Amino acid sequence: MVKLYLDFDNGLGEQSLDSLLPQFEVLSFLAEAPAINRETITIPRRHGVISAQHPRDVTYSSRKVTVEIYLNSKIHNNFYMLRHQLYALLVKPFAYYISTDLWPNRRFLVTCDGNFSIPKEKEKTHAVFSVEFTNITGMAESKHSTKTAQTQSGENWNIGMNLQSVDNLAYYFKNQKRFSVFNSGDVQINPLDHAYNVLLNAKGKNVTLINHTNGEKLTIEQELKKSQQVSFLKQYALLNNKPIKTSGRLPNLEIGWNEFEVQNTDDFVIEFDTRLYYL
Template sequence: MNLYLDFNNGLGEQSLSSLLPHFKVQSFTPDSPGIERETVKIPRISGLVLPQHPRDVVFKERSIKVEILLNSIIAENFYQYRRELYALLVKPYPYYISTDLLPNLRFLVTCDGSFSIPKEKQKNQTSFTVDFNNISGLAESKSTSLTKQNFQGEYWSPGMNIQMRDDLEYTFKNRKRFQVYNTGDAYINPMQHDYNVTLRAKGKNVTIINHTSGEKLKIEHELKKSQPVTFIKQYTVINNKAVKTSGRLPGLDVGMNDFEIQNTDDFEITFDTRFYYA
């Protein structure tokens, strides 16, 4: 087993064993996902009432415990190796960790250093546990929707809800009605997740509707096909400038989402998104 680290520094994933060869991962244990939901107690109604739609329920942060063995061979190296691991893992910013036991998933974490590596007398090796905080509460796919979903390559794995079909589409051209499949376990929120939609269209008041979620966005601007429209959280952007809209970009419910594009006959839209897993 190995632990992989991605610090978003352009170097990509690097294994702990290649960075610090005297450390060996022994176990990788995420806590179960935790849900935070609203409940209401109503007189003369049994139990609790759940007022939220499932897409409005949020996942709480969770702990990922990684047990590691340090073998310094000789006592003089123990203290230096320990310091190197502290410097490697304890960062002021979040980063991604993954393991080859879950090869196509990664977890966004922080590590604030609430662990220690004690040295016992006469011993040059010891096991210890690093407690990472999975701040998003979910794992995410390393690949995006633009990578074909099948088991023929090395990008998707069993347990990631891959369908027994090879025709899922995430780019649509001049099709008023189409379906977008969310392979993950959680609603994809444009405000939070790595969800990139690009639209090229000709028309005025072009509207994007997700009939599954009931969400829609109307772009109150005359669009030209030569100008790509992108979406950054709640903003709709053309040429690095936000344009007027009503509503917001629809997210993706779990499973199949029925979309419609209105007020244009000449368009192309692409959904480039990661998927999120419990």
């Protein structure tokens, strides 16, 4: 039996559909292929179309995730009650996460707007139907962040997540002026669209973080004490949770290896805390 897990971000964690409503059994889980939003132009006397953007600027649109489900109510009257229990469980005004054991350690942020029905044939107490979810980000994300060690022998990461042959990739660095950060996902990570944060404690003035892989850098335009922590909320840099002045932006993480450098400090610790994203 296929497992469907639901996480409504309500503190209860993920729960399987069959534990919440045992009369429902998931038969299949189908996510559409990723859908790219691509900007192109046409030029007179040139064949086809010309790409108008760098590949790193390509974005993904939402996509459908279709789950096929079997209901067996056993009793006619129960059919109607169970049908509406499922409607109430899945059709929400807010987005939530779904996942499946077929694709472990990944989850989809979805909405379900109720574009499905569960018809009952006269003499039958069972039915097969499909529920359509909308994966609003257009991609899956890892259930765990880089704070959880990426080991191939554990239960938090698995084959198919582009793991390296060496366990325990480093995302925490102390007084190491140059270091490498690995993005094992399929998507460039940026703080506006993704759960991506950097935690920095440093002593110095105009401390600068550079990603030499893509040329992006951030400078904190004030003097820092080692006891103060800099973090990030989308495009904002925060010092002890209060906005501070910066130039540039928190560097994105390109797919694969990212070569970083920290300047204007010799006394610092830095940690990259991000989920990874898959197509």
